[in-house]
Amino acid sequence: xxxxxxxxxxxxxxxxxxxxxxxxxxxxxxxxxxxxxxxxxxxxxxxxxxxxxxxxxxxxxxxxxxxxxxxxxxxxxxxxxxxx
Amino acid sequence: xxxxxxxxxxxxxxxxxxxxxxxxxxxxxxxxxxxxxxxxxxxxxxxxxxxxxxxxxxxxxxxxxxxxxxxxxxxxxxxxxxxxxxxxxxxxxxxxxxxxxxxxxxxxxxxxxxxxxxxxxxxxxxxxxxxxxxxxxxxxxxxxxxxxxxxxxxxxxxxxxxxxxxxxxxxxxxxxxxxxxxxxxxxxxxxxxxxxxxxxxxxxxxxxxxxxxxxxxxxxxxxxxxxxxxxxxxxxxxxxxxxxxxxxxxxxxxxxxxxxxxxxxxxxxxxxxxxxxxxxxxxxxxxxxxxxxxxxxxxxxxxxxxxxxxxxxxxxxxxxxxxxxxxxxxxxxxxxxxxxxxxxxxxxxxxxxxxxxxxxxxxxxxxxxxxxxxxxxxxxxxxxxx
Numbered sequence: 001x002x003x004x005x006x007x008x009x010x011x012x013x014x015x016x017x018x019x020x021x022x023x024x025x026x027x028x029x030x031x032x033x034x035x036x037x038x039x040x041x042x043x044x045x046x047x048x049x050x051x052x053x054x055x056x057x058x059x060x061x062x063x064x065x066x067x068x069x070x071x072x073x074x075x076x077x078x079x080x081x082x083x084x
Numbered sequence: 085x086x087x088x089x090x091x092x093x094x095x096x097x098x099x100x101x102x103x104x105x106x107x108x109x110x111x112x113x114x115x116x117x118x119x120x121x122x123x124x125x126x127x128x129x130x131x132x133x134x135x136x137x138x139x140x141x142x143x144x145x146x147x148x149x150x151x152x153x154x155x156x157x158x159x160x161x162x163x164x165x166x167x168x169x170x171x172x173x174x175x176x177x178x179x180x181x182x183x184x185x186x187x188x189x190x191x192x193x194x195x196x197x198x199x200x201x202x203x204x205x206x207x208x209x210x211x212x213x214x215x216x217x218x219x220x221x222x223x224x225x226x227x228x229x230x231x232x233x234x235x236x237x238x239x240x241x242x243x244x245x246x247x248x249x250x251x252x253x254x255x256x257x258x259x260x261x262x263x264x265x266x267x268x269x270x271x272x273x274x275x276x277x278x279x280x281x282x283x284x285x286x287x288x289x290x291x292x293x294x295x296x297x298x299x300x301x302x303x304x305x306x307x308x309x310x311x312x313x314x315x316x317x318x319x320x321x322x323x324x325x326x327x328x329x330x331x332x333x334x335x336x337x338x339x340x341x342x343x344x345x346x347x348x349x350x351x352x353x354x355x356x357x358x359x360x361x362x363x364x365x366x367x368x369x370x371x372x373x374x375x376x377x378x379x380x381x382x383x384x385x386x387x388x389x390x391x392x393x394x395x396x397x398x399x400x401x402x403x404x405x406x407x408x409x410x411x412x413x414x415x416x417x418x419x420x421x422x423x424x425x426x427x428x429x430x431x432x433x434x435x436x437x438x439x440x441x442x443x444x445x446x447x448x449x450x451x452x453x454x455x456x457x458x459x460x461x462x463x464x465x466x467x468x469x470x
Contacts, residue, residue, distance in 0.1 A: 022343045041396045043371045049295035059294045
């Protein structure tokens, strides 16, 4: 099943909400920097990637972490991975 | 000799899950009568006002009877359930006090009757059994209607006491830091670690694993600390009655920031038995427990040493405060790329400042500095990756 950008964006939001139930993910704008806005630490980031891996099978290598700064960038990245 | 097939029924009592805990509310039973439980299984979830805690059972047993209904507040020491354990287990545990070894039951005299309304809001200090006075800052406020408003922890006269769970947690941290500052003569030794080689090895390793199996630098640093404590056991233990008692295991307290404010220190018990992957899993579990507000009773155990600020955050170094009754605290600063000299040439390596904060009653500068030497060697060794 190829997911579209909207579905992928929701997947990211869900993964973050699962990892950080105490963070206000609803307030996250598409161009906000995810990590500082939600006060995520390195464990949270890893868990988000793990959540995405479990949901989609997309394995995000560590060297691609810098491409995931905002929700918009994260969605773009996953869309490109889905298409390839 | 015939096999001992006898079993005994014991009372599982509500343990004290923190030095200021007086009572807890039963939130959720995780077992039913007839269930078989193993050591470490969660029996019940209890609300201690600062946190929800999953209380683990300490012995393999069969659940016979649940004694307290959900929603009921009971004092520490109240029997929560009846468990049937094997005879030899019962003998070791004591016939009626089957409590987790890590959270000693405080056999308290019952607190003032909650059903009798007090005309004025005078605090009633709860006095424990002979020889065990609880912290005098602990007060129990009966409400005008007679039903308990809950346990309140006053740190200084007039200090904010009631309030949100976060406030109460902060008050508990404040009390601990206050005590540490008063009682412990702190000193600090610090060192810059070159972590370039270690991080590259970790990256290489993680390249071949999906996110679910990766190891964070934090876990590698914890591993290095645990291995270093093997060489320097004088940093791992507790100070009481003017003497140091080394701990037989490394019960690693990990300071975890709570979003919205506050600090919790879950404990990774027997960390020396865990290889790097297992330590990473334990660290992840501990952090996730904090995030969900679901601590386990084992997390509230004192720990034999604490590690804080492992690599995240904006500080180059952390000169911390020891968590009594421990005698040492290891603080790691952020990872900074810096010029280092390697075989006569300057290179850009990732570095990190590590600081050992130590109790000068138990330790001196020489042993503290020696620990840093060992840690420096270990960070670069292949052993830390195993």
